[in-house]
Amino acid sequence: MQIKPDSAKVIDLSTRFETLPVDTEVGPVLWADVEITYTLAGLSPTVDIRVPVPFEARDSDAQRKSQALRNARLLIDHACQAAGVGRWEFAGRTKAMAESLDAAAPSVLEGIVQELGLASPTTKPRSSAKS
Secondary structure, eight states: OOOOGGGOEEEEEEEEEOSSOEEETTEEEEEEEEEEEEEBTTBOOEEEEEEEEEOOTTOOHHHHHHHHHHHHHHHHHHHHHHTTOOGGGGTTTHHHHHHHHHHHSOGGGHHHHHHTTSSOOOSSOHHHHTO
16 A cells, blocks of 8 residues: 555644744744644544744734744744755645645645645635535
């Protein structure tokens, strides 16, 4: 059996933050642990990454979560590029992947899927765009 990671479906995504900011040379940051769980060929692979998020007291939980997801994506992209794996490998599969995610992901995950770069941003939710 061949495992095809691009056919995986996001089934859970969680973000946990440290309770207190840490002072760094770039200012205060909160550490965030991002965990993404997929389903793939009867398996449940996960991605765990710890990322710094600039601390702004006025930021809402949703803003912090969004920033943590963006930072996770950027660090994962950076790691892939450093290892010689570029985005060009996914060219041509982007539309099929977005369509698969549309079909599989509950509407509550649409924004998260876009934040992770697995689907292109839209001007309105895909669930309402289908009607």
